[in-house]
Amino acid sequence: MIRVVVPWHLRTLARIGSEVELDVDGPATQRSILDALEAGYPMLQGTIRDHVTQKRRPFVRFFACGLDLSHELPDAPLPDAVATGTAPFLIVGAMAGG
Amino acid sequence: MSGVRVLVGTRKGAFVLTADGKRDRWEVSGPHFAGWEIYHVKGSPADPNRLYASQSSGWFGQIIQRSDDGGTTWEQVGNKFAYDGVPGTHQWYDGTPHPWEFARVWHLEPSLTDPDSVYAGVEDAALFRSVDGGMIWAELPGLREHGSGPLWQPGAGGMCLHTILIDPSNPDRIFIAISAAGAFRTDDGGKTWRPINNGLRSEQIPDPAAEVGHCVHRIAMHPSRPSVLFMQKHWDVMRSDDAGESWREVSGNLPTDFGFPIDVHAHEPDTVYVVPIKSDSEHFVPDAKLRVYRSRTGGNEWEALTNGLPQNDCYVNVLRDAMAVDALDSCGVYFGTTGGQVYASADAGEHWAPIVRDLPAVLSVEVQTLP
Numbered sequence: 229m230i231r232v233v234v235p236w237h238l239r240t241l242a243r244i245g246s247e248v249e250l251d252v253d254g255p256a257t258q259r260s261i262l263d264a265l266e267a268g269y270p271m272l273q274g275t276i277r278d279h280v281t282q283k284r285r286p287f288v289r290f291f292a293c294g295l296d297l298s299h300e301l302p303d304a305p306l307p308d309a310v311a312t313g314t315a316p317f318l319i320v321g322a323m324a325g326g
Numbered sequence: 327m328s329g330v331r332v333l334v335g336t337r338k339g340a341f342v343l344t345a346d347g348k349r350d351r352w353e354v355s356g357p358h359f360a361g362w363e364i365y366h367v368k369g370s371p372a373d374p375n376r377l378y379a380s381q382s383s384g385w386f387g388q389i390i391q392r393s394d395d396g397g398t399t400w401e402q403v404g405n406k407f408a409y410d411g412v413p414g415t416h417q418w419y420d421g422t423p424h425p426w427e428f429a430r431v432w433h434l435e436p437s438l439t440d441p442d443s444v445y446a447g448v449e450d451a452a453l454f455r456s457v458d459g460g461m462i463w464a465e466l467p468g469l470r471e472h473g474s475g476p477l478w479q480p481g482a483g484g485m486c487l488h489t490i491l492i493d494p495s496n497p498d499r500i501f502i503a504i505s506a507a508g509a510f511r512t513d514d515g516g517k518t519w520r521p522i523n524n525g526l527r528s529e530q531i532p533d534p535a536a537e538v539g540h541c542v543h544r545i546a547m548h549p550s551r552p553s554v555l556f557m558q559k560h561w562d563v564m565r566s567d568d569a570g571e572s573w574r575e576v577s578g579n580l581p582t583d584f585g586f587p588i589d590v591h592a593h594e595p596d597t598v599y600v601v602p603i604k605s606d607s608e609h610f611v612p613d614a615k616l617r618v619y620r621s622r623t624g625g626n627e628w629e630a631l632t633n634g635l636p637q638n639d640c641y642v643n644v645l646r647d648a649m650a651v652d653a654l655d656s657c658g659v660y661f662g663t664t665g666g667q668v669y670a671s672a673d674a675g676e677h678w679a680p681i682v683r684d685l686p687a688v689l690s691v692e693v694q695t696l697p
Binding site for chain 2: 237273276278
């Protein structure tokens with residue numbers, strides 16, 4: 229079971245709490261986690277990754293285990309602590325604005 | 327008694343304002359979609375309980391919401407706006423080619439007859455349509471691909487398709503406007519398009535009379551006379567009497583002919599409203615006075631309407647989609663400001679009062695006249 233922390237605005241869209249638990253097929257990667265998240269909550273399609281390019285939106289960040297994983301490749305394995313559910317995978321709205 | 331429902335989009339959510347036909351006591355609901363930019367909310371003329379809302383965020387992209395109960399509850403519908411084929415390039419601010427990239431939906435225009443059919447004008451400029459209540463969106467690519475697209479360039483606010491007018495006497499005829507490309511018309515339901523900018527002059531572009539490149543801010547028509555169009559351009563208020571084939575300036579005695587919204591009285595096709603703004607460099611009202619200007623002669627002769635509006639120390643703007651009229655007798659006129667006020671006049675502009683004063687910056691105002 230993988231734990232995913234979702235930012236406020238996406239919680240309101242998906243009508244969920246701050247953290248969801250997901251069963252992910254295969255290795256835990258950004259792509260597999262986001263695929264599982266969007267399958268469970270289709271209203272989040274297009275909000276984290278662009279519908280067409282499937283690239284991370286510019287002001288969305290992925291953190292885990294104190295690391296910024298936003299620039300890792302989508303199929304790169306995530307830390308074991310994420311894969312085992314010890315640590316959550318954080319989807320974060322970047323600090324931006326003023 | 328009949329009533330009105332005012333649909334307000336703001337920088338931080340949507341608000342629904344309702345009143346009976348007297349229009350003197352208002353109920354305010356919202357914010358809906360708190361924290362999101364709501365570029366536009368509009369109801370179906372065929373079913374006033376069917377509303378569509380464009381909800382967007384710089385962080386999380388575009389969402390479309392639909393209501394079937396007049397805005398009490400909402401359902402998220404489709405948000406995939408994919409250009410048809412390989413979209414090519416338009417000009418970037420520096421004149422270099424730039425790929426078409428979807429940013430947001432600026433304007434939603436429901437069909438006049440079918441609640442499930444709705445058009446969406448988007449940035450980067452293109453026209454989409456849904457025929458299933460907003461679940462699936464398909465581009466009408468004939469506009470973007472008609473030929474002049476590679477010459478289009480964004481205005482300061484982005485290269486947005488912000489105006490969609492459906493001819494009530496001929497649903498195959500649609501007018502649209504793009505900043506900063508100009509006005510365009512289809513006569514075959516959106517398959518083919520052509521620019522309709524003859525007569526526009528824009529000193530801010532290399533050829534002031536170019537076929538495309540004009541920063542049209544808004545177009546309005548009266549449904550009883552769809553071949554007569556009124557336009558607020560970047561500078562100049564314009565009029566066409568031949569469905570956009572040619573335009574002439576009707577700025578007349580306005581204190582400044584820069585501005586964003588323009589609208590037409592519900593029962594008087596030659597009564598037109600604008601809100602002059604000081605300049606393209608200073609986006610606030612001139613002389614610190616908020617004045618709506620009304621022409622009862624189809625342009626050229628304008629009178630200031632000030633009763634109830636702030637006449638000192640006022641520095642707000644009124645954006646292109648932020649003015650609307652109701653169809654009651656007498657006609658109500660409504661507009662929202664970047665300062666968060668929504669003003670209403672129940673007597674065609676003679677007297678004004680704020681419905682609400684302290685909303686987030688207002689992006690759009692639409693009005694439904696309810697049975």
